[in-house]
Amino acid sequence: MLTIGKLGAKAGVKVPTIRYYEQIGLLPEAERSAGNQRLYGSKALERLAFIRHARDLGFTLEAIRDLLSLSDNPDQSCAAADAIAKAQLLEVENRLARLTALKAELERMVVQCAGGRIADCRVIEVLGDHSLCATDHLHPETEETP
Amino acid sequence: MLTIGKLGAKAGVKVPTIRYYEQIGLLPEAERSAGNQRLYGSKALERLAFIRHARDLGFTLEAIRDLLSLSDNPDQSCAAADAIAKAQLLEVENRLARLTALKAELERMVVQCAGGRIADCRVIEVLGDHSLCATDHLHPETEETP
DNA sequence: CCTTGAAGCTATAGTTGCTAGAGACATTAG
DNA sequence: CTAATGTCTCTAGCAACTATAGCTTCAAGG
Numbered sequence: 001m002l003t004i005g006k007l008g009a010k011a012g013v014k015v016p017t018i019r020y021y022e023q024i025g026l027l028p029e030a031e032r033s034a035g036n037q038r039l040y041g042s043k044a045l046e047r048l049a050f051i052r053h054a055r056d057l058g059f060t061l062e063a064i065r066d067l068l069s070l071s072d073n074p075d076q077s078c079a080a081a082d083a084i085a086k087a088q089l090l091e092v093e094n095r096l097a098r099l100t101a102l103k104a105e106l107e108r109m110v111v112q113c114a115g116g117r118i119a120d121c122r123v124i125e126v127l128g129d130h131s132l133c134a135t136d137h138l139h140p141e142t143e144e145t146p
Numbered sequence: 147m148l149t150i151g152k153l154g155a156k157a158g159v160k161v162p163t164i165r166y167y168e169q170i171g172l173l174p175e176a177e178r179s180a181g182n183q184r185l186y187g188s189k190a191l192e193r194l195a196f197i198r199h200a201r202d203l204g205f206t207l208e209a210i211r212d213l214l215s216l217s218d219n220p221d222q223s224c225a226a227a228d229a230i231a232k233a234q235l236l237e238v239e240n241r242l243a244r245l246t247a248l249k250a251e252l253e254r255m256v257v258q259c260a261g262g263r264i265a266d267c268r269v270i271e272v273l274g275d276h277s278l279c280a281t282d283h284l285h286p287e288t289e290e291t292p
Numbered sequence: 293c294c295t296t297g298a299a300g301c302t303a304t305a306g307t308t309g310c311t312a313g314a315g316a317c318a319t320t321a322g
Numbered sequence: 323c324t325a326a327t328g329t330c331t332c333t334a335g336c337a338a339c340t341a342t343a344g345c346t347t348c349a350a351g352g
Contacts (some may be wrong), residue, residue: 003348005299015300020339035347037300057248061338080258089252092245099242102203106235113228121224124217127203128196131173149319151328161329166310182319183329207309 001039004030011048018048025050026065058095059088147185150176157194164194172211205234229284 008015021027021139025048030038043067047068063084070081105126112122154161167173168184173193176184191239193214200210216227 003300014342015341017338019301023337029227032345033300035300037347055338057251058245061240085255089249089256092249092252095244096249099238099245101240103238104237105203106231108227110231110235111201113224118216118220118222118224118227118260121223121227123224123227124213124220127200127213128192149328160311162311163309165330170309179318181329183318201309 001031001041002045004040007040007048009043010045011052013146014053021048021051024061026061026068052091057088058092059084063088147177147187148191150184150186153186153191153194156191157198158200167194167197171205172207172214177180183219203234205230209234 002010004015004018004039007013008018017026017039024030027044030040030044033039050068051064051070059067061140066084067081070084109123110125118124148156150161150164153159160262164173165184168175173190176186176190179185196214196217197210200213201207205213212230213227216222
């Protein structure tokens, strides 16, 4: 049996986070010792590792809640879990596209900064003037109805 | 002179967000009309556009606060602005690497889920068992001190 | 056996970057 | 002039934690 501290260390999750997960119902209420301290077995460790892994992969706690409820009754079809993963994949591809554009823009900004005065600084200039921006891709919805 | 609504429309920022920016000191307190409504000139519009653009590029409000204070006294060296932009670039590259790894992982998950029962479904398995994870890259700090 | 310090407990409040609501006043179109 | 829309302040809420305060419990040393 693990105390909350040990569990946190093993799973790479901070102690208050574990209590938070219990509070919002992602983890079941833990057993308690005689002195009212939480005690965890290996099932809890697995579940926590699952949550942490999914968080690292960018799943929201809501998606994780769904995935967990799927894995809690493993006799249903895989389709639901598959759908969740696919939705996440779309999200990720989206974020990836935006981030890539963003990286290009920042690189452009940084490269063009010759170390002069701020008055001539491309960083400030580009940030101040949208028309200097290479990626229309970013902030497309500005000025709809002039 | 623009009312807050017009300003928001021009800059692509919602009205409460403008008030929020004023509240936290990113925008100066606006002039008021006789009836106590905020009025903005073109300087405010520029500043707000700057903020929005920087937010789109992923800068935190703190970083933006710094950038704005730099651009408020434009006779100093560009180095600080450059540093902020470079830090942001690093951050973005980091996120990009993580997201790329994540995409591969999700693709693997989706491909391997052939539509069987959850018991055979790799989605749950991959998320639950770190060792099945293709990308060591993610969650590196798990289990430091066993 | 006792003490001391670390780790645990609960409960509350703070973080970031907004967004949403309530209820009152201002402005504008018809 | 009235009705509709816009704006005002203030408060509370969102995700997903993180930090604080003021306790109790536990493990190890003397």
